[in-house]
Amino acid sequence: MDRIAVRGLRARGHHGVFDHERRDGQDFVIDVVLAVDTRAAARTDDLTQTVHYGEISDRLVDVVRGEPLNLIETLAERLAAVCLAEPRVAEVEVTVHKPQAPIPHPFDDVTVTIQRRRHEQLG
Template sequence: MTETLESPDRIAVRGLRARGRHGVFDFERREGQEFVVDVVLGVDTRPAARSDDVSDTVDYGELSDRLVAVVEGEPVNLIETLAERLADVCLASPRVVEARVTVHKPNAPIRHPFDDVTVTISRRRA
């Protein structure tokens, strides 16, 4: 008999930093800036807990490498688009059933004092 979960377990990577060239302004594309990414993944961690084997879970080091490659890669205008691409990377792992991705743009071109600009999206495996 297979157990069903009301809510999956969570694996999170928070504060992942990478330099990207995303934005609608030419200077953002030219100079680039730091982006910060948080991901929270819905994963059934029971197989990994039983086996004590990283191949039975999400390798967050490998995932972080793939996420940074997206941030450092092809520029997009909107952090909404960047967040969607990052969610696609998370959901490419067959163990991930859902992903919540937050992209922080702490140096967004705003003429007023502010702490942060973020976009958060949640996606589930179809």
């Protein structure tokens, strides 16, 4: 499978287990790598034969801005479901970055990365 990636997609959300995270919100950064067969799109030069990464990015941002969740693991799962709702996406890798996580020590980033396949969503 070919890969289409969107990396560094930023949106403000209110996810976390602490009251201040839900109240104040924080920035989340999303990376998705979509497994897609791009041969038909390449052959025809037709956007309808591939995944429109602008539209899928809009839907991913809507999820991050949407319902507050306790865990970024849950957020990653919901983002994967958005990607797999695209018929041409066979597999997705989602990384959720939480660079402002409430850790009282210097750190660069906290991430959760998941991989999901279409057949797993159907079961």
